Amino acid sequence: MAHQDYGDKLVWLSTLIQRRYAQICAEHDLTPAQATLLCAVKDAPEQMAGLAASLGMTRNALSQLVDRTERLGLVRRESREHDRRITALGVTPAGKVLAEAVYAEVTKRLPAIAEGLDLDDRHHLERIATAIVDAVVKPA
Template sequence: MVSTSNHSPALESWQQNLAPYNLGYRIKLVSQLLSRKFTDKLEPFGLTPFHWLVLCCLWQEDGLPTSSIGDKLKQVGGTLTGVLDRMEERGLVRRERDTHDRRIWRIWLTDAGKELETILPPIAAAVRDEAMDGISFADRELFSQILNRAIANLS
Protein backbone atom coordinates (compact mmCIF):
# COMPACT_ATOMS: atom_id res chain seq x y z
CA MET A 1 0.00 0.00 0.00
CA VAL A 2 1.15 3.53 -0.66
CA SER A 3 2.79 5.11 2.34
CA THR A 4 0.72 7.95 3.69
CA SER A 5 2.89 8.83 6.66
CA ASN A 6 3.61 12.32 5.27
CA HIS A 7 -0.02 12.98 4.33
CA SER A 8 -2.97 14.37 6.19
CA PRO A 9 -5.60 12.10 7.82
CA ALA A 10 -8.05 13.14 5.09
CA LEU A 11 -5.68 11.86 2.42
CA GLU A 12 -5.06 8.65 4.36
CA SER A 13 -8.82 8.09 4.46
CA TRP A 14 -9.04 8.75 0.73
CA GLN A 15 -6.30 6.17 -0.05
CA GLN A 16 -8.61 3.30 0.89
CA ASN A 17 -10.81 4.28 -2.06
CA LEU A 18 -8.03 3.65 -4.56
CA ALA A 19 -7.62 0.33 -6.37
CA PRO A 20 -6.46 -2.23 -5.47
CA TYR A 21 -7.52 -1.44 -1.90
CA ASN A 22 -11.08 -0.25 -2.39
CA LEU A 23 -14.09 -2.39 -1.61
CA GLY A 24 -15.51 -2.46 -5.13
CA TYR A 25 -12.27 -3.71 -6.62
CA ARG A 26 -11.89 -6.42 -4.00
CA ILE A 27 -15.51 -7.59 -4.45
CA LYS A 28 -14.92 -7.71 -8.21
CA LEU A 29 -11.71 -9.68 -7.68
CA VAL A 30 -13.45 -12.22 -5.44
CA SER A 31 -16.23 -12.52 -8.01
CA GLN A 32 -13.75 -13.12 -10.83
CA LEU A 33 -11.77 -15.69 -8.85
CA LEU A 34 -14.92 -17.56 -7.81
CA SER A 35 -16.27 -17.45 -11.34
CA ARG A 36 -13.00 -18.73 -12.80
CA LYS A 37 -12.82 -21.59 -10.31
CA PHE A 38 -16.49 -22.53 -10.79
CA THR A 39 -16.19 -22.26 -14.58
CA ASP A 40 -13.34 -24.78 -14.47
CA LYS A 41 -15.51 -27.16 -12.43
CA LEU A 42 -18.51 -26.77 -14.77
CA GLU A 43 -16.50 -27.13 -17.99
CA PRO A 44 -16.66 -30.97 -18.08
CA PHE A 45 -20.47 -30.64 -18.11
CA GLY A 46 -20.45 -28.06 -20.93
CA LEU A 47 -21.99 -25.50 -18.59
CA THR A 48 -21.25 -21.96 -17.46
CA PRO A 49 -22.00 -20.19 -14.17
CA PHE A 50 -24.99 -18.55 -15.88
CA HIS A 51 -26.37 -22.00 -16.78
CA TRP A 52 -25.94 -22.90 -13.10
CA LEU A 53 -28.00 -19.89 -12.05
CA VAL A 54 -30.83 -20.75 -14.43
CA LEU A 55 -30.78 -24.37 -13.26
CA CYS A 56 -30.96 -23.20 -9.63
CA CYS A 57 -34.07 -21.14 -10.41
CA LEU A 58 -35.73 -24.11 -12.08
CA TRP A 59 -34.73 -26.59 -9.37
CA GLN A 60 -36.54 -24.32 -6.92
CA GLU A 61 -39.58 -23.84 -9.17
CA ASP A 62 -39.83 -25.68 -12.46
CA GLY A 63 -41.90 -24.17 -15.26
CA LEU A 64 -41.06 -20.54 -14.56
CA PRO A 65 -41.84 -17.94 -17.21
CA THR A 66 -38.73 -16.61 -18.93
CA SER A 67 -39.45 -13.16 -17.49
CA SER A 68 -39.48 -14.53 -13.93
CA ILE A 69 -36.08 -16.14 -14.41
CA GLY A 70 -34.77 -12.84 -15.78
CA ASP A 71 -36.22 -10.95 -12.81
CA LYS A 72 -34.69 -13.35 -10.29
CA LEU A 73 -31.28 -13.12 -11.97
CA LYS A 74 -31.59 -9.42 -12.83
CA GLN A 75 -30.88 -10.18 -16.49
CA VAL A 76 -32.20 -8.63 -19.66
CA GLY A 77 -34.23 -10.79 -22.02
CA GLY A 78 -31.71 -10.99 -24.87
CA THR A 79 -28.95 -12.33 -22.67
CA LEU A 80 -31.23 -14.88 -21.07
CA THR A 81 -32.73 -15.95 -24.39
CA GLY A 82 -29.31 -16.94 -25.72
CA VAL A 83 -28.51 -18.90 -22.57
CA LEU A 84 -31.86 -20.69 -22.74
CA ASP A 85 -31.24 -21.46 -26.43
CA ARG A 86 -27.96 -23.18 -25.57
CA MET A 87 -29.50 -25.02 -22.61
CA GLU A 88 -32.33 -26.24 -24.85
CA GLU A 89 -29.79 -27.39 -27.48
CA ARG A 90 -28.00 -29.39 -24.77
CA GLY A 91 -31.26 -31.01 -23.73
CA LEU A 92 -31.37 -29.45 -20.24
CA VAL A 93 -34.59 -27.45 -20.62
CA ARG A 94 -37.61 -27.23 -22.87
CA ARG A 95 -39.83 -24.25 -23.64
CA GLU A 96 -43.60 -24.37 -23.74
CA ARG A 97 -46.17 -21.66 -24.26
CA ASP A 98 -48.27 -20.87 -21.23
CA THR A 99 -51.69 -22.47 -21.56
CA HIS A 100 -53.47 -19.33 -20.30
CA ASP A 101 -51.37 -16.63 -21.97
CA ARG A 102 -49.73 -17.53 -25.29
CA ARG A 103 -47.34 -14.56 -25.00
CA ILE A 104 -45.56 -16.27 -22.10
CA TRP A 105 -42.96 -18.98 -22.55
CA ARG A 106 -42.44 -21.30 -19.60
CA ILE A 107 -39.14 -23.08 -19.06
CA TRP A 108 -39.19 -26.68 -17.88
CA LEU A 109 -36.33 -28.92 -16.86
CA THR A 110 -35.77 -32.08 -18.86
CA ASP A 111 -34.68 -35.30 -17.15
CA ALA A 112 -31.07 -34.34 -17.92
CA GLY A 113 -31.57 -30.94 -16.26
CA LYS A 114 -33.15 -32.58 -13.23
CA GLU A 115 -30.28 -35.08 -12.91
CA LEU A 116 -27.78 -32.23 -12.55
CA GLU A 117 -29.47 -31.27 -9.28
CA THR A 118 -27.71 -34.18 -7.58
CA ILE A 119 -24.35 -33.49 -9.26
CA LEU A 120 -23.78 -29.74 -9.36
CA PRO A 121 -24.72 -28.44 -5.87
CA PRO A 122 -21.91 -30.40 -4.15
CA ILE A 123 -19.46 -28.97 -6.70
CA ALA A 124 -20.69 -25.44 -5.99
CA ALA A 125 -20.47 -26.09 -2.25
CA ALA A 126 -16.86 -27.26 -2.60
CA VAL A 127 -15.91 -24.05 -4.44
CA ARG A 128 -17.69 -21.98 -1.79
CA ASP A 129 -15.99 -23.90 1.01
CA GLU A 130 -12.59 -23.36 -0.61
CA ALA A 131 -13.25 -19.62 -0.78
CA MET A 132 -14.50 -19.51 2.82
CA ASP A 133 -11.75 -21.69 4.31
CA GLY A 134 -10.75 -20.33 7.71
CA ILE A 135 -13.84 -18.11 7.98
CA SER A 136 -16.23 -19.04 10.77
CA PHE A 137 -19.86 -19.86 10.07
CA ALA A 138 -20.91 -16.75 12.01
CA ASP A 139 -18.62 -14.55 9.90
CA ARG A 140 -19.94 -16.19 6.72
CA GLU A 141 -23.49 -15.36 7.79
CA LEU A 142 -22.53 -11.79 8.65
CA PHE A 143 -20.74 -11.39 5.31
CA SER A 144 -23.84 -12.65 3.50
CA GLN A 145 -26.06 -10.21 5.39
CA ILE A 146 -23.70 -7.32 4.61
CA LEU A 147 -23.66 -8.20 0.91
CA ASN A 148 -27.47 -8.47 0.86
CA ARG A 149 -27.70 -5.03 2.46
CA ALA A 150 -25.25 -3.50 -0.01
CA ILE A 151 -27.20 -5.02 -2.92
CA ALA A 152 -30.46 -3.67 -1.52
CA ASN A 153 -28.89 -0.24 -0.98
CA LEU A 154 -27.74 -0.06 -4.57
CA SER A 155 -30.78 -1.61 -6.25
Protein backbone atom coordinates in the same frame (compact mmCIF):
# COMPACT_ATOMS: atom_id res chain seq x y z
CA MET B 1 -8.84 0.47 4.98
CA ALA B 2 -9.32 3.06 2.26
CA HIS B 3 -12.46 2.83 0.14
CA GLN B 4 -10.39 2.07 -2.97
CA ASP B 5 -8.59 -0.81 -1.20
CA TYR B 6 -11.96 -2.22 -0.11
CA GLY B 7 -13.29 -2.02 -3.67
CA ASP B 8 -10.13 -3.71 -4.93
CA LYS B 9 -10.58 -6.56 -2.43
CA LEU B 10 -14.20 -7.01 -3.54
CA VAL B 11 -13.07 -7.19 -7.18
CA TRP B 12 -10.57 -9.91 -6.29
CA LEU B 13 -13.10 -11.78 -4.13
CA SER B 14 -15.51 -11.71 -7.06
CA THR B 15 -12.77 -13.02 -9.35
CA LEU B 16 -11.95 -15.88 -6.95
CA ILE B 17 -15.62 -16.86 -6.71
CA GLN B 18 -16.15 -16.65 -10.48
CA ARG B 19 -13.06 -18.77 -11.17
CA ARG B 20 -14.13 -21.47 -8.73
CA TYR B 21 -17.68 -21.42 -10.14
CA ALA B 22 -16.42 -21.61 -13.74
CA GLN B 23 -14.17 -24.55 -12.84
CA ILE B 24 -17.09 -26.48 -11.32
CA CYS B 25 -19.29 -25.68 -14.34
CA ALA B 26 -16.59 -26.82 -16.77
CA GLU B 27 -16.29 -30.13 -14.91
CA HIS B 28 -19.98 -30.64 -15.76
CA ASP B 29 -19.53 -29.48 -19.38
CA LEU B 30 -21.55 -26.32 -18.79
CA THR B 31 -20.81 -22.64 -19.12
CA PRO B 32 -21.40 -20.60 -15.95
CA ALA B 33 -24.43 -19.01 -17.63
CA GLN B 34 -25.94 -22.41 -18.43
CA ALA B 35 -25.34 -23.66 -14.90
CA THR B 36 -26.91 -20.54 -13.41
CA LEU B 37 -29.91 -20.96 -15.70
CA LEU B 38 -30.35 -24.61 -14.72
CA CYS B 39 -30.08 -23.81 -11.01
CA ALA B 40 -32.61 -20.99 -11.38
CA VAL B 41 -35.28 -23.35 -12.76
CA LYS B 42 -34.30 -26.64 -11.10
CA ASP B 43 -37.09 -26.58 -8.53
CA ALA B 44 -39.95 -25.11 -10.57
CA PRO B 45 -40.55 -23.56 -13.99
CA GLU B 46 -40.05 -19.80 -14.16
CA GLN B 47 -41.61 -17.27 -16.52
CA MET B 48 -39.07 -16.09 -19.08
CA ALA B 49 -39.69 -12.38 -18.38
CA GLY B 50 -39.13 -12.77 -14.64
CA LEU B 51 -36.17 -15.04 -15.22
CA ALA B 52 -34.49 -12.45 -17.45
CA ALA B 53 -34.92 -9.83 -14.75
CA SER B 54 -33.68 -12.04 -11.92
CA LEU B 55 -30.62 -13.11 -13.94
CA GLY B 56 -29.90 -9.53 -15.03
CA MET B 57 -30.18 -10.38 -18.73
CA THR B 58 -32.09 -8.91 -21.62
CA ARG B 59 -34.89 -11.09 -22.94
CA ASN B 60 -32.95 -11.55 -26.16
CA ALA B 61 -29.80 -12.70 -24.35
CA LEU B 62 -31.86 -15.08 -22.21
CA SER B 63 -33.59 -16.47 -25.29
CA GLN B 64 -30.22 -17.20 -26.90
CA LEU B 65 -28.96 -18.88 -23.72
CA VAL B 66 -32.15 -20.94 -23.51
CA ASP B 67 -31.78 -21.96 -27.18
CA ARG B 68 -28.25 -23.26 -26.55
CA THR B 69 -29.23 -25.04 -23.35
CA GLU B 70 -32.38 -26.46 -24.92
CA ARG B 71 -30.30 -28.00 -27.73
CA LEU B 72 -28.40 -29.90 -25.02
CA GLY B 73 -31.71 -31.36 -23.84
CA LEU B 74 -31.48 -29.71 -20.41
CA VAL B 75 -34.37 -27.21 -20.45
CA ARG B 76 -37.70 -26.85 -22.19
CA ARG B 77 -40.05 -23.97 -22.87
CA GLU B 78 -43.58 -24.41 -21.63
CA SER B 79 -46.65 -22.38 -22.55
CA ARG B 80 -49.03 -21.53 -19.75
CA GLU B 81 -52.47 -23.04 -20.23
CA HIS B 82 -54.30 -19.89 -19.12
CA ASP B 83 -52.28 -17.63 -21.45
CA ARG B 84 -50.31 -19.07 -24.37
CA ARG B 85 -48.37 -15.79 -24.72
CA ILE B 86 -46.62 -16.47 -21.41
CA THR B 87 -43.68 -18.82 -21.72
CA ALA B 88 -42.08 -20.51 -18.77
CA LEU B 89 -38.83 -22.39 -18.66
CA GLY B 90 -38.42 -25.70 -16.90
CA VAL B 91 -35.76 -28.37 -16.67
CA THR B 92 -35.88 -31.74 -18.37
CA PRO B 93 -35.19 -34.81 -16.22
CA ALA B 94 -31.56 -34.75 -17.42
CA GLY B 95 -31.37 -31.02 -16.68
CA LYS B 96 -32.72 -31.57 -13.16
CA VAL B 97 -30.07 -34.21 -12.40
CA LEU B 98 -27.31 -31.98 -13.76
CA ALA B 99 -28.60 -28.87 -11.97
CA GLU B 100 -28.73 -30.73 -8.67
CA ALA B 101 -25.19 -32.06 -9.18
CA VAL B 102 -23.78 -28.62 -10.04
CA TYR B 103 -25.61 -26.97 -7.17
CA ALA B 104 -24.34 -29.58 -4.71
CA GLU B 105 -20.76 -29.14 -5.92
CA VAL B 106 -20.94 -25.36 -5.78
CA THR B 107 -22.37 -25.30 -2.26
CA LYS B 108 -19.77 -27.84 -1.15
CA ARG B 109 -16.68 -26.37 -2.83
CA LEU B 110 -17.26 -22.61 -3.01
CA PRO B 111 -16.85 -22.08 0.74
CA ALA B 112 -13.30 -23.42 0.38
CA ILE B 113 -12.22 -19.95 -0.77
CA ALA B 114 -12.37 -19.03 2.93
CA GLU B 115 -10.44 -22.07 4.18
CA GLY B 116 -7.45 -19.91 5.17
CA LEU B 117 -9.57 -17.94 7.64
CA ASP B 118 -9.98 -18.88 11.28
CA LEU B 119 -13.36 -20.23 12.38
CA ASP B 120 -14.61 -16.89 13.75
CA ASP B 121 -13.76 -15.10 10.50
CA ARG B 122 -15.49 -17.81 8.45
CA HIS B 123 -18.61 -17.38 10.58
CA HIS B 124 -18.44 -13.59 10.12
CA LEU B 125 -18.08 -14.03 6.35
CA GLU B 126 -21.08 -16.39 6.29
CA ARG B 127 -23.18 -13.93 8.30
CA ILE B 128 -22.18 -10.96 6.14
CA ALA B 129 -22.65 -12.85 2.84
CA THR B 130 -26.10 -13.94 4.02
CA ALA B 131 -27.04 -10.39 4.99
CA ILE B 132 -25.89 -9.00 1.64
CA VAL B 133 -27.81 -11.61 -0.37
CA ASP B 134 -30.93 -11.24 1.78
CA ALA B 135 -30.83 -7.45 1.32
CA VAL B 136 -30.31 -7.59 -2.45
CA VAL B 137 -32.22 -10.67 -3.59
CA LYS B 138 -35.89 -10.11 -2.99
CA PRO B 139 -38.19 -13.15 -3.03
CA ALA B 140 -40.29 -13.46 -6.17
